[in-house]
Amino acid sequence: MDVHVRDLRYFIAVAEELHFRKAAERLFVSQPVLSRQIARLETMVQARLLERDHRLVRLTPAGEYLLGRARMLLAEWDETGAELARLGKLHASTLIVGLQTGVGRGLTGRLAAGLREVGWQLEARNIPWSDPLAGVGTKECDAGFAWLGATTDPQCAHVVVAEEPIMLAVSSDHWLATRPEVTFADIAQEALVALPAEAGVLRSFWLAEHARDDTCPATVSCLSTTADAALENVAA
Numbered sequence: 001m002d003v004h005v006r007d008l009r010y011f012i013a014v015a016e017e018l019h020f021r022k023a024a025e026r027l028f029v030s031q032p033v034l035s036r037q038i039a040r041l042e043t044m045v046q047a048r049l050l051e052r053d054h055r056l057v058r059l060t061p062a063g064e065y066l067l068g069r070a071r072m073l074l075a076e077w078d079e080t081g082a083e084l085a086r087l088g089k090l091h092a093s094t095l096i097v098g099l100q101t102g103v104g105r106g107l108t109g110r111l112a113a114g115l116r117e118v119g120w121q122l123e124a125r126n127i128p129w130s131d132p133l134a135g136v137g138t139k140e141c142d143a144g145f146a147w148l149g150a151t152t153d154p155q156c157a158h159v160v161v162a163e164e165p166i167m168l169a170v171s172s173d174h175w176l177a178t179r180p181e182v183t184f185a186d187i188a189q190e191a192l193v194a195l196p197a198e199a200g201v202l203r204s205f206w207l208a209e210h211a212r213d214d215t216c217p218a219t220v221s222c223l224s225t226t227a228d229a230a231l232e233n234v235a236a
C-alpha cells in the first residue's frame with residue numbers, strides 16, 4: 001500500500017471540514033480532484049472512510065481511526081522535515097575565513113577538520129595586506145587570521161592561535177643574505193618594501209616604526225599588497 005502524504009492531508013481536510021467544497025477551497029484544488037483522491041485513498045486502504053450524500057459527509061469508524069493516525073503521522077513527518085531542513089542548513093553552513101600569505105599556515109587544516117565535525121565547511125579567501133583585519137572589518141569574512149598588531153580595532157575580538165618568528169627577506173646578493181640572524185640596527189638604514197598606507201598599524205609594524213625615532217625614519221623603496229609582489233620587489 002503506497003499512500004502519499006498528500007493523500008493524508010487531503011483526507012484530514014475533508015474529515016475536519018465534513019464538506020468537500022470547503023475542503024477543496026482550503027487545499028486550493030478543485031472539488032472533482034479532491035473527490036478522486038479520496039476515492040483513490042479508500043481503494044488503497046480497502047475501507048470506506050466517508051459516508052456522503054447530497055447534504056452530509058460523515059466519518060465511518062475506519063475514517064475516525066485513520067483521522068487520528070493520519071494526524072499523528074503528519075505531525076511526525078512535519079517534525080522530521082523540519083529537523084532534516086535544520087541539518088541540511090547546518091551541513092551547508094560555511095565559515096568564510098580571511099587569510100594573508102604567511103598568516104595562519106598550518107591552521108587552516110585544523111580549522112577545516114574541526115568545522116567538518118559539526119557539519120560546517122571552510123571557505124578560505126586571500127585578503128591583500130592592504131586590509132590589516134583580513135576581511136573581518138569590511139565584513140567580507142566571518143573570521144580571519146591576522147597579525148596581532150593589526151587587531152587593535154575595538155569592534156573585533158581576537159584570540160592568539162599561533163606565534164611566528166619574524167623573518168627578513170633579501171635578495172640573494174644582498175650583504176645580509178648570509179647572516180643567520182639580523183638585528184634592527186642592521187636594517188635601520190635599509191630601504192624597505194612597505195605595505196600601502198591603508199594597512200595602518202600593520203604597515204607601521206613591518207616598517208619597525210615602534211623601534212624608530214626622528215633620527216632614523218623608515219626608507220620605503222616601493223609598495224606591495226601581496227607576498228608575491230613583495231618578494232618580486234625584494235629580488236629586483
